Structures are given as structure tokens and as C-alpha cells.
Amino acid sequence: MKLSLPSRVGAVALAGVIAVSLTACGSDDPVADAGSPSGGASADGGSSNLSGQLNGSGASTQTSAMDAWRAGFQQTNSGVTVNYDPIGSGGGVTAFLSGAVQWAGSDSPLVNPDETDKAKDRCFGTDAIDLPVYVSPIAVVFNLKGVDKLNLSAKTIAQIFDGKITTWDDAAIKADNPDADLPSTKITPIHRSDESGTTKNFTDYLNQAGEGAWSYDADKVWPIKGGESGAQTQGLIQAVQGGDGTIGYADESQAGTLGQASIKVGDTFTAPSAEGAAAALDASPRDDTRTEHDIAIKLDRTTTAAGAYPLVLVSYAIACGAYDKQADVDNVKAFLTYISSSEGQQAAAGAAGSAPISDKLAADVKASIDTIKLAS
Template sequence: MGAALVLGFGLTACGAANEATGDGGTGSGDNGQSSSLSGTLNGGGASSQEAAQGAWRAGFQQANPEVTVNYDPIGSGGGREQFISGGFPFAGSDSYLTNDEGELDGATERCDGQAPIEVPNYVSPIAVIYNLDGVDDLQLSPDTLAGIFAGDITTWDDPAIAEDNPDADLPAEDINPVHRSDESGTTGNFTNYLSTVAGDAWTHGEVETWPIKGGEGASGTSGVVAAVTNGANSIGYADASQAGDLGKAAIGVGDGFELPTPEAAAKILEVSPESDTATDTELVYDLDYTTEEAGVYPIVLSSYLIACPSYSDKAEGDLVKGYLSYIVSEDGQQAAADNAGSAPLPASIAEKAQAIVDGITVG
């Protein structure tokens, strides 16, 4: 797990007498002008959430003018590490906690023996972004996509790409595949998709740290976007909300190809089952990457908020509960949709997430 910047948790509680509610942490519902919350809340994790976290911070701080929220986009692995070590009172992650590396046990120990809470807060397509002069509408089947990132398809005029794009004028140029160089939940979701739907072409399994040499590595979502933007004939993967004006490939689903729209991304969560490890406080899903349903974009990250189910420090707990409650609320989800291009959580899932956050106890 990569090294992470440790942020201290500074908090002052100036009469935080009322428990935070789903209206953004205010006790009065008057846009926060009489909110009793105050202090600084530091969290961090998945860089894919950076744009959405900016919208959530702005909305929550407007409702609670005595509160400052900071979010450090150090990557999912760093966020989980800092939560488990106690550096963050909450974290954002593009994959849920497991015990593959003892993280779930570590989080339980950090939460004084109680299993952590995990709720989805963000659904967004992972766009396959590209910078290819003269090609505006790139289509890629799962096997072709996997072959590119495995390093087996190395030129843009390869027959496999040409078969997916019979009307495109593909250049005879080398492909520069760009991957995340840091431990990344986005990489985990992307490689999980590749190994699930194109296991013969992608034999490296689901990993959060890029497993092969070759191509170009870049740190964070913004780093991948910058590398593809600045590199002719490049292709990469990144949260669609941060892809800017780069080309976004349509990915093969069933008999057609689907573009990475928020609406198409949200549909996969609705058809996916809860994980076998889901509990009353861990609302986690195993995405159905193999769906052939039209209108569903299959390469999706469903990000999570990770926190403790109880906080002995009332001021700390009130801030965590208030902020998380705002994020999963209808207003919070719409703020992210408007400012980050994500898809609001389906109503049934948002209701379950809200109930889990409401169950956080403080003091």
C-alpha cells in the first residue's frame, strides 16, 4: 500500500449540542444559519471523488458556516490506510473493505471492535479516454480494450481495433496506454472489469496497483487525464467526470456499444447484487460487468464512504455524521450530479445508505 500524507484531525466544538441531521448537519433546516456545528473535518481517499467532494464540501459548509471540510485526494488505498491508522475520521474509497490484506479487520480494530460502516456515495462511469487525431467516435470491444492495456495490441491500426471501427481512419501510430501509477480503486474497478469480461486477454486479475511494465504511469485521476491530454496517440482510464474534452470510447455491451454517460452508469448498480460480505452496516455491491442489457455502461466505479459506527468524541462524531448525511441526501447527490457529472444514487439505495448513516452514535 502506497505511502500517504498523514493529515491530523483538528476539531473544535463550540456548543455542538444538536445531533446532525440529513439536512446538511443543521438542526433547524434554515440553510444552516443556526447550525451548532463548528470545527474542521479532514478526510481523504479516492481521487475520483475529488470533483464531487468539492461540491459536497461547498454545500455542507454553506449550510454550516462554522465548519471547514478538507478532502485530500490521495487515492483509495491511501484513504483506507489513513482511516485505519486513525489519521482520517472518514475516508472515500473506490472499493469496499476486504480482508485480502487485513483491511477490514484493521478498520474494525480502529473502530474499537465494531465493524465499520460502508455506504455508496458516488456512481460514475470510468471512461476510456483517448487522444487520437482524426478519430472522434472510437468503439472498443472488451477483448480489444483488454489487449491494448495488456500490451498485446500496440498500434492504432491493429486489425482488432479496425474491426470495432469499420468506418474510422485509424493511423498507423504506436499506442501509448496510460495507467495509474499509484494504488487506486479506479484501477481496481477497471481491472476487475477486464478480468471478468475478457479474462483470456487480461490475465492479471483484479489489482489496485498496475501489474505490468510498459505504457505511461501517472498519479491520480488528474494525472492520467493530463498525460492523455498532453500525449498524442494516448489512451487511458479515468472517472468520466474529470475527462474534460478528451474523446471517450464507446464500450461493447451485448450487440452494441455504450458511451459512458451518468445515466448508463447508474443502471448497472440497479441490476447488481449486494456482495456476499454485505451486512446491516456495510452496503456494498458486486457490479455485474457481464450485463448485456442495452443502455448500461459496464465500466463503473461505485465509490464508498467509510466511517465508524460510533464516535466517543461527540464533536468529531457530529461532524462525520452530518457530512456523510448530507452527501447521501437528495440535495448532496444532486450537487454532485450538477458539478461532477456523477449519477445520483438510485432512491432505494440512497434510502438504505441514509439509514446506516443515521445510525451513527456519538458521545
């Protein structure tokens, strides 16, 4: 396997949009083996006669899964070089709307008119489509000396991140952790400094499940001025690791050795898991206001379904309904078909601990991908 140095994503790429190219991988590569098709041209991965560059950028939560997806896809499509820059959902959407990349990864679908209108211009008069391809719990991560396990309700989490609970021995935290030896250490909340779909999912959870303790709308931009922050998932994790009494939020697959709080669901506390994320997704309806072929999930953060972990993110691949080059049409369709297939979803689960989407949802995603066409 060859891994190239960072390269610019096309001549029109925005400043700072860097893509790491993963070229065709041999069978001795462990990542490639974890997500590789079974050999030959794959019906899921596309025809091996595909060629060219396929550029994407966006959600850093998809990084581990994307490594497996690129390796698996390129084993049977060695003529295609897949580039993905995990600059965050906001940066990825901006790059996509500018035409710098062919698809974006985002932890929330396109929602506001500014985005959808720009998408129609970028997509040659067609609508962009949001395709759920990555499902994972968001962990409330913490670093507190002497404390390895922690239970927190959504209301308590909201008060912590709003600065209303400021020490770890606060009565509200003690009530959920009666057997824990909680120190009087100051709490230092860490939030994402960049536009982030993870932030939008986290603030949506606090807004829906926080029992009125969170007074802000769901947003990609952290709504509270000041405080400590980290750029992208890696920066936030490093900031939490770097202090005592810190707390943050991140895709569970990136939590490493940090403590992960169990959140209150109904009358029980549930730890983050792929199974819990899948149960929360199954308990949530789709957004029926979307355009045809666009698939967005309206996550129910207040579900009390058994085993559900409602602090979950659904990360999307955002693509155009039409492209002006046949190579882009073919490459985008083949790659997205692979990552949403059972094979691609299992590769992501193995690499990132994500929850595979259901067969029914995968079939709907495939039907949407099949509509991508050459612009007329």
C-alpha cells in the same frame, strides 16, 4: 467564500496527507449555490450548531462532487470546517486506518482481512461501514490525432493494456471501427501509478468482460510491470493529453476534451454516461457477505441491460461504526447524511456529472449512518 491554503490533517496525519479547507461560503459562490441547502438548518445537512474539524481523504474521483458537498453542507453548518485531500483511494484508506482522518473516500470498499482488522482497531472495536455515495462511469480516454470517435470491446481494451495490440490500425480495432481512418501510430497505454480504486474497477471490468483476454485479478495496484503511468486522476489525464496515440482510464467527469471510447455492451456500443452508470448499478446485486450496516455492490460487468454502461465505479464513504468523541459522531453523521441525500446527490450530479443513487439505496445508506454512535 474563503478557500484556505493546504493544511495538515491533524497531528497524527501521515506524511503527504494534505487537506484543503473550505470554510463557510456566501450565496454569491457558484459552487455553493449548486449544492447549497435551501436555507436555515437542513434536516439533510445537520444542525447549524455543529462545530469542529471534519477531516477526510481518498478517491480523487470524488473531487468535483466533494467541492459541491462541502460548500452545500457548510452553508448551514458554518461552524464545521470540512477538509478533504484527494490523494487516491489507497492513500485515503491508509490515512483512515491510521486514525489521521475521520472518514475516507474510496472507489472500492474495504475487502481484505488486513484492512477490516485494522478498521476494527481504529473504530474502537466496531466495524467500519462502506457507504456508496458516488456513482460514475469510467471513461476509456484516448488522444489520437485525426480520430474523435472510437468503439472498443472489452476484449480489445484488455489486449491493448496488456501490450498484445500495439498499433491503432490493428485488425481488432478496425473490426469495431470499419468507417474510421485509423493510423499506424503506436499505442501508448497509460495506467495509474498510485493505489487506485479506479484501477481496481477498471481491472475488474477487464477480468469479467474481457472474454479471457485479461489474465489478472482486480486490484488497486496496476498488475503489469513497466509502462507509462500518472499519479492520481489528474496525473493520468495529463499523461494522456501529453502524447499522440495514448490511451488511459479515468472518471468520466475528469476526461475534459479527450476522446472517450464507446464500449461494447451486448451487440451495441455504448458511450459513458451517468444514465448508463445508473442502469449498470441497478442491474447489479449487493454483496451479501458484508457485515451488518455495510453496503457494497457486486458490479455485474457483463450485463447486457438496455442502456447500461458496465465500466462504472461506485465510490464509497468509509466511516467508523463508533468514534471516541461526540463531535466526531455528530459531524460524520451529519455530513454523510447530507451527501447521500437527494439534495447532496443532485449537487454532485451538477458538479461532476455523476448518477444520483436511487431512493431505496439512499434510504439504506441513511439507516446505516444512523447507527454510528459514541464508543463505549
